[in-house]
Amino acid sequence: MMDRGRMGALLAVLLSLFLGCGDDDNSHPAATATATRTVSPTPFPTGTPTATVTCACTPTATGTATATPPLAPTLTPTPRLPEITYFGIARADDLALTPTFFDDQDRPVFDRVQGQGMMVVLEARRGAHPLGRSAYDQGGGLRGVDFLVSRPLGNGSRTVCDLDPPGGVPGIDPPVFSDAPEVTDAIDDLGCRVNDGTGAPSARLAGSACTLVPPTIEYRFVDSTSDLQYCLPIAKAWNFPVGDTIVAARVRDITGAVSAVSEIVVRVEREQPFTCGQGLGERDVVIQRPPSRLVTSASGNADASTDPWLTGTLRLCAGIDIGDGIHTLNLREDAVLGLALTDGETLCVQVSARGSSGSVDCDGGSPADVRASQDPDGLTRIAVDAGLGVDAGTGAAIILAPISVLFLPPGAAPSDCQTAEYPPAFNGALTTATGTAQVVTLGGTVVAESSAAGTSFDCSTWQSGGTGAFVLPFPAVNRATGDLAAVLQLSE
Numbered sequence: 001m002m003d004r005g006r007m008g009a010l011l012a013v014l015l016s017l018f019l020g021c022g023d024d025d026n027s028h029p030a031a032t033a034t035a036t037r038t039v040s041p042t043p044f045p046t047g048t049p050t051a052t053v054t055c056a057c058t059p060t061a062t063g064t065a066t067a068t069p070p071l072a073p074t075l076t077p078t079p080r081l082p083e084i085t086y087f088g089i090a091r092a093d094d095l096a097l098t099p100t101f102f103d104d105q106d107r108p109v110f111d112r113v114q115g116q117g118m119m120v121v122l123e124a125r126r127g128a129h130p131l132g133r134s135a136y137d138q139g140g141g142l143r144g145v146d147f148l149v150s151r152p153l154g155n156g157s158r159t160v161c162d163l164d165p166p167g168g169v170p171g172i173d174p175p176v177f178s179d180a181p182e183v184t185d186a187i188d189d190l191g192c193r194v195n196d197g198t199g200a201p202s203a204r205l206a207g208s209a210c211t212l213v214p215p216t217i218e219y220r221f222v223d224s225t226s227d228l229q230y231c232l233p234i235a236k237a238w239n240f241p242v243g244d245t246i247v248a249a250r251v252r253d254i255t256g257a258v259s260a261v262s263e264i265v266v267r268v269e270r271e272q273p274f275t276c277g278q279g280l281g282e283r284d285v286v287i288q289r290p291p292s293r294l295v296t297s298a299s300g301n302a303d304a305s306t307d308p309w310l311t312g313t314l315r316l317c318a319g320i321d322i323g324d325g326i327h328t329l330n331l332r333e334d335a336v337l338g339l340a341l342t343d344g345e346t347l348c349v350q351v352s353a354r355g356s357s358g359s360v361d362c363d364g365g366s367p368a369d370v371r372a373s374q375d376p377d378g379l380t381r382i383a384v385d386a387g388l389g390v391d392a393g394t395g396a397a398i399i400l401a402p403i404s405v406l407f408l409p410p411g412a413a414p415s416d417c418q419t420a421e422y423p424p425a426f427n428g429a430l431t432t433a434t435g436t437a438q439v440v441t442l443g444g445t446v447v448a449e450s451s452a453a454g455t456s457f458d459c460s461t462w463q464s465g466g467t468g469a470f471v472l473p474f475p476a477v478n479r480a481t482g483d484l485a486a487v488l489q490l491s492e
Contacts, residue, residue: 080128082251082253088108092357096222111269113322114322115268116236116328119232120266121230129253131227131251132253135191136188136201144230144253147247149171149246151245153240155168156171170189195232205229208385235330247263280327282315282463287337290491292490294339296485297484298482310417315333315335317329318462321362324363325459327362329359349417349488358397368389369434370386370430372429372435373440386398394456395456399429400429403427428472431454435487437487472487474487
């Protein structure tokens, strides 16, 4: 049996091996311990045995620490917003104007002698997503453009889309966009007056631009980088008041992202609307039968109408010279025409004064041809392009106006056109130059066409004499007797 002395010494050695050496901070690397035990060889010691413990501690690294740099922040790119590329005014003959000057807030100022007979034009370029096309959606859909004015237009009516006179547009001062009901109503009231060339409150593509742009004087976008163009005609019923009116606008893409707001100033110098005591004044074009007639793609150059006619009067009002001998022109009242056709039907035509605008060029130099077209299935609206061709000469005139066309069955009389219920109007054009009507497939194939020319006015005898003639081209599709391209010639 081991005696107690040896047992104690042995326990001391084991304890030292178990505890190791150095401090016991667990954050240090583990160490390798070597223990040497020396005991007396005398089997029967005579005194207390002495145990000597030698501990050699050599730290051994178990790994290499490497500094890890902080992670670089992840940047989310900001989506590109849509951008307004042009915001300005086109005059009555669709010529895009340069600002008269810029005010102290760097806003373009357009100085006008009257508050109507012009068009507010805005062009925009897409950002990360395509632009919205619609300017007004009765169901509350997303708008592609928003307009606001700082002062009431016309009578300032708060009824949304009251296009019939004397309906106007309310002002929001200052013109700051928000979701307030009175602001959104004012936006809608302007948006529903935007015209894409077919009467719809929507944007135009480059091929249907509403602006004539110098120096080529061709219909195109003012800024060639634009994707869409929004055209807002200013008619007599919603004319700008005398003084300065701020027009604010922004555009929106299909995701709802909006552009920065742009502003222009429309400055009207004189009391508006003008009366026919200003400028060239009033002229009544009393339509005579003959020489007035109807030519169609089916009749060739022959008259497709027969007597009797319900003739009417086009009451014109030409304002003052707005530059280069051009006078604004509009209709003073509605006109209704009725004519019996050789096939037994009766053609009714209603020309509305509301929303009419145009020009008469007394110095010459303006193109004035008109083309009206539609596909044979009626899948698209009637599209009208005005101001085409070459210089139409002195006294050439164009009037843009809402037009309704109705064919009554055999047995009806032209006088029935006065009480008939007309279909929705299209935005037509009367011209003293050449008018062409076409029925064109969506693929671009012309399946029916008819053309006729009018007669220019003599500005020097605007009120006292001379004769002029307008032509009104229009397609008529989905008819039981076949599709027609027709041109109505209206002569004094």
